[in-house]
Amino acid sequence: MNIEVGQSLPARIIESVDPEKMKLLSALMRDPNPIHFDRVAVAQLGMGDKTVNQGPSNMAYVLSMLGQWAGGSDRITHYRFRFLGNVFEGDRLEALGVVTAVTEKIDRLEVECSLSLTVMGGAEVLTGAGTVLLPKEHA
């Protein structure tokens, strides 16, 4: 695989954010915030009538896209994100990445990518960057 600055990573589409997954993660993380599992609570906060996805899940969609391209999520050495907005149940999402820098190390390549998550037909909800270390034979 030839890696060049400006190269787009294969996009990842989340067809529909599943509210049952939000309930599961709330339970696993012991997160009492009702916006992730109670539509009435969301409405009372004036946020609409759909539950709100957890921020770590939004990050994970993008990092999984980066990891799949890199040959494993364990090759991700750094990431940073700004949280710009909410993702709601039923949203269709697109995770995107573009190579922004390639640095040759002694035995590996360090590749930096810009990353984003967008609600399709809506707004960008996550923007940031990630770095992966790849074996040279990957290039």
Place this chain on the structure above:
Amino acid sequence: MTEDELTALVGTRMPGGSRTLEKWWVTLVLDAMECSPEDGASHPTFVFLVATGSMGWTWNELFDVFHATEADGPMFGETNTTVHTPLQTGETYTVRGEIVSAARKTGKKTGVFDIVGYRLDVLDAQAELVASTTNSIVFPRRGEAA
């Protein structure tokens, strides 16, 4: 909370804690986040989850330190995470944390708000630093004059 009271909290250490990444828990978290089960605990999102889940404060306790509640609508701002060694299923990790920044700002649309930064370090059983995550929370201060 005054701006002086806010900035005086920089340097406050969190109680910290520890977490063993049991296989059943890792598997279900991966499923909840639409990740491949093959990723295991090395998926880098686990750094954030382990760090924030074992900082020794609940989110409400963290908000309380800054005289805020969930009803104030605190929001995630940014996350900046470095992974030195990917986390491993079955391993036990220790977390230590500290408030590293706190500033009051005013936005034209948002009014007064505080941005609080906290760093969480994740150490393995040999006390080696394996990952570090620095995050920010935005606290709206609707009661404060701009």
